[in-house]
Amino acid sequence: MSLKVGIDFGTSNSGVAASDGSRVHILPIDPKSNVPEVVKTILYITKDYKTYIGQEAVELYYRHNVNRARRFVKQWAGEVEYHGSDGLFYVTDSYVYVDELKPGRLLQYIKTALRSENYNGTHIFERYYSLSEIIAIYLGALKKRAEALLHEDITAVTLGRPIKFSPLPRQDQIAEDTLRQAAYAAGFQQVDLELEPAAAALYYEMSLDRPQNALIFDFGGGTLDITITRLGDPRQRQIYASGGIGIAGSDFDQAIIQKRLLPHFGKGKASSRDILELVNTVSDWIALPELSTPRARAKLDKAIQQGEAPVQLKALKSLIFNDLAFSFYNTVETGKITLSERGATVISLQEKDMDIWELYTRAQFESDIRQHQVQIEQVLLDTVAASGLEPAQIDAVVKTGGSSSIPLFSEMLCRTFGADKVKASDLFSSVTAGLAIKASQ
């Protein structure tokens, strides 16, 4: 017997659910996680090309990498051809430094790569992995775990997708095709896609006893997706409007780093251009791990010896060369999440040569993401306008996704639609559950 499941492949977290038509079962797909129904969208590929996902990937990454030894070897990367100012044509060898003791590569925010025009894949050790292959490995691991839990083969899947992967229609189509291709490569024989907020709407609909106009505010790690829909009567189900923007949790993390944490690594104290380039890379989670080269180390050592912000640059060196980037981003994200519950938190990271302590308040956070909030509010109002409904005609506003619990946005929704209409659905699993319902229909 074969089965059809729903998979929410999220930017930060993912989930798998199955529905028997009357009930939805969110699968405890990551037994090592604090919330087993939610699995981190993280993939770790080791030097011998073994793959791990979720909490297991995180733990293995820490075990392998923190404070590990490194040895850089210079490898021939190719030839650079150029015309010199003397009019002659030159060909020169190009080399890169490769850490030959690197035990594995951690990949996160994989879904975000779908919206990039320039990211097609990456080299991991000697092999090239296309983006589709990377996603296929992750989805394949989810499928395997789900089959083990359900004791059945899973042949079909309904996958969630945001309203817009990209504002460019061509890129949006490429992203959808890549996701679909990855699902086939993962072993699914039938692949359907459903808009994530529409899936959340289906789950919400289960709780309704009469028709209503609902706005689904799906705000996760990578995108904000809004759908305004008529729910409650499957025969009259109708989507009035959909909208979205590529701003979400990971952008807020970046804002916190840029505005609050870069001074701990030399911003405002270091003055040389080379060093400032390194400092500014701290907020870029793709580029930061790539900084661990002998050249960067030499630059930092030289600046430290010359007394250029030595304490801060030692911390930067520790961040780069002790593989602390992942811990650092996690700490920032945890700080941000804490601010949804209380007015102040401390973003703190104590490691060798590093003592970050940043008292951070909700008022500061709201000030730091003010620009993003303005854009998001505009998208919300535009989507409501496109639906042809007045805010007063919307009966319920359903929040889902981790970022939807940020008070600034809850307040924005309450202000626009009235506090009594704003409801929180299951923040991390309502899309997953909705996809399972869709799969079973």
Next chain:
Amino acid sequence: MAPDKVEEWIREVEERPSSAPLIIRFIAGRLETLTRRIEELRAENIELVNGRKVEEYERRITNLEYQLELLKRQVGSGALEPAQPAAADTTSLVLFAPSGRVLRVELAATELVPAGVAASFLGEIAPDGQPPYLLATSTQEELLFVFDTGRTVTLPVTAIPAADREKLDWQQAFLQEPRASEELAVALPISRLPLFEFCIQTSRRAFVKKIFKSSLESYLANFYLGTGVKLQLDKMCSLVFGNKTDRFVMVSQEGFLFCSDVDSLPVAIEDVLKLNPTDHIVSSFILNPKSSLLIATYNGKALHRDAGWVEQSSSFKSRGQPAISKERREAGTRVAGAAAVDENDWGLVLRSDGKLVTYTMGDLFGSGSLLAGHSPAQVLGFTTFRVPGSGS
């Protein structure tokens, strides 16, 4: 603590008074941590200050021990001769061969010339089928000669007659005669020995062990030094003095580096670097964080690297950090010698045309060449030294 941050915290409290106790608790917790840390740092500072004093006394003791040793020798030789006024210290360039032959060239500070020829061989350069070992040291030093059987001989540098620097000739060399089937492996100055906790023994095939200073006396007495080499064709090639936290570095002829804290080195002999079958260790030394590394190749290149460039070896089974590229290694580039250097040091190069040439480090760092100012030749040996009296 920037004042604008405090303003922002106050704004938070104005917006949400419930945040006030939280903020106060966070700040109080941080103050407590910082107070504890200040106390720890103060205690550490006191230890450091004490440590410096200890180091100063150790230096004085070393000096006194050395003076005493000189006096003992004078007494032992027969009559206690009246103390001679201390002569201005000079540099001795010592060349020695496995057959026990030793040549010494004495140079006053004023005779050291950048890119100058310090001495020249008249005839054969490599008396035992291999270039001689090079050592440059103060003329007032005491040398420990170690044979591959573990037998040692101690000798003041001045006991080796100074050779005619323009006509170096192995036939005229001083002979520290080996016993049957015995070869001279190492010569090193030992006056600073009391300053160190360990003596590190290295073999040509990268077998290493550290010997506690307290055990060294029995090692010397029982001829244990240099013994314990595991491979039949291997033999000891260097002894280095170091302290627990020092970084020990060795460099192979094919340009691979091994680096480890002295503390992490094995006390039982162990191979710490996987060498190619044709490779062997050419230099080993302590790399001070303030020093840098200079690697000399046979074809005359002087590769200068910061101390930070040298990576701590991750295991004793690694192939080492490459100092020369694979392409150049495959093209035949080999290392003639390497050393930890400071700007005030001098470099000594033994050339295939028989000349011993001295260079300032400034010149070597600048030109990157060990052959600057002279006709092309192969570099047969390389070492560094500091002019006596120019700083520790």
